[in-house]
Amino acid sequence: MAGKSTMKQALISLRLWFDNEAVASGPVRIDWLRLIPFIGLHVAALGVLWVGYSPVAGVVAVAMYVLRMFAITGFYHRYFSHRTFKTSRWLQFGFSLLAASAAQRGPLWWAAHHRHHHRHADGPEDAHSPQRGFWWSHIGWFLNSAHFATRKALIKDFLRYPELRFLDRYDFFAPVLAMGLLFVLGTWLEYAMPHLQTNGAQMVVWGFVISTIVLYQATFTINSLAHRFGSRRYATPDSSRNNGWLALLTFGEGWHNNHHHFPGTARQGFYWWEIDFTWYGLKLLSWLGLIWDMKPVPAGMREARRERRPS
Numbered sequence: 001m002a003g004k005s006t007m008k009q010a011l012i013s014l015r016l017w018f019d020n021e022a023v024a025s026g027p028v029r030i031d032w033l034r035l036i037p038f039i040g041l042h043v044a045a046l047g048v049l050w051v052g053y054s055p056v057a058g059v060v061a062v063a064m065y066v067l068r069m070f071a072i073t074g075f076y077h078r079y080f081s082h083r084t085f086k087t088s089r090w091l092q093f094g095f096s097l098l099a100a101s102a103a104q105r106g107p108l109w110w111a112a113h114h115r116h117h118h119r120h121a122d123g124p125e126d127a128h129s130p131q132r133g134f135w136w137s138h139i140g141w142f143l144n145s146a147h148f149a150t151r152k153a154l155i156k157d158f159l160r161y162p163e164l165r166f167l168d169r170y171d172f173f174a175p176v177l178a179m180g181l182l183f184v185l186g187t188w189l190e191y192a193m194p195h196l197q198t199n200g201a202q203m204v205v206w207g208f209v210i211s212t213i214v215l216y217q218a219t220f221t222i223n224s225l226a227h228r229f230g231s232r233r234y235a236t237p238d239s240s241r242n243n244g245w246l247a248l249l250t251f252g253e254g255w256h257n258n259h260h261h262f263p264g265t266a267r268q269g270f271y272w273w274e275i276d277f278t279w280y281g282l283k284l285l286s287w288l289g290l291i292w293d294m295k296p297v298p299a300g301m302r303e304a305r306r307e308r309r310p311s
């Protein structure tokens, strides 16, 4: 009997590679079988020993980082989680697809967990509370089964879009599509422009594998380091910090104390000197008429609840 249920559990874990609705959230336990694709991605970085490097592969890796970081911060975070601007259904889907190709799960899972974080920041309920230690807040919280399912009750406003539900349920789709397109690009360049010295496998290793791993680490720092290192302008009830280095790396998300103070704005750098690349990108999209109704930082909010400095 025990053997049978272990087998059944293993089959469910394998199904979760392709279908997130196969099971609800489980106990606080790491399901290694489910994590094989995640671990495999990291092992695949060793492929660089075989495929080597070319400048064009390096450029594509950086471009994939920039595009997908923008899609995650601008859309998964500022649009889906906090609704700080409006856009069309087409653009909503386009950027969801791009963000989903970063293999950080679908837009509904990501945004619902993030809304939950704002409600319970640093409390016992917070999925990635820094109180539980650095590694838990960095990666432990999503590696275990307890936070696996999409918190649908917190994302009802976007649940009605079947295309978003598709990306959320079958979250292997966008990363596999990205890998396929990169492979086609590399193979085409190998024949059309052999002097670039690239090929399909090299393009996948740099443009997807390495770029995605770096993007992972940068994103995770906001849950771990940005609740630990930096300065506090606002007396928020959590431990959020403003950190300029993290803001550069994550296109503005490092102004995390600003963000916890007032999450309702499309902008996270509250002053001109607080560099916020995502905000500049969103501004550009609004000038092109692709997004609108961007919520600003109200002047009163910028001055409210200042952290008292020790005298």
Ligand SMILES: [Zn+2]
Pocket (backbone or CB within 6 Å): 117, 121, 222, 223, 227, 240, 256, 260
């Ligand atoms: Zn936070």
Ligand SMILES: [Zn+2]
Pocket (backbone or CB within 6 Å): 077, 081, 082, 114, 118, 259, 263
């Ligand atoms: Zn947020």
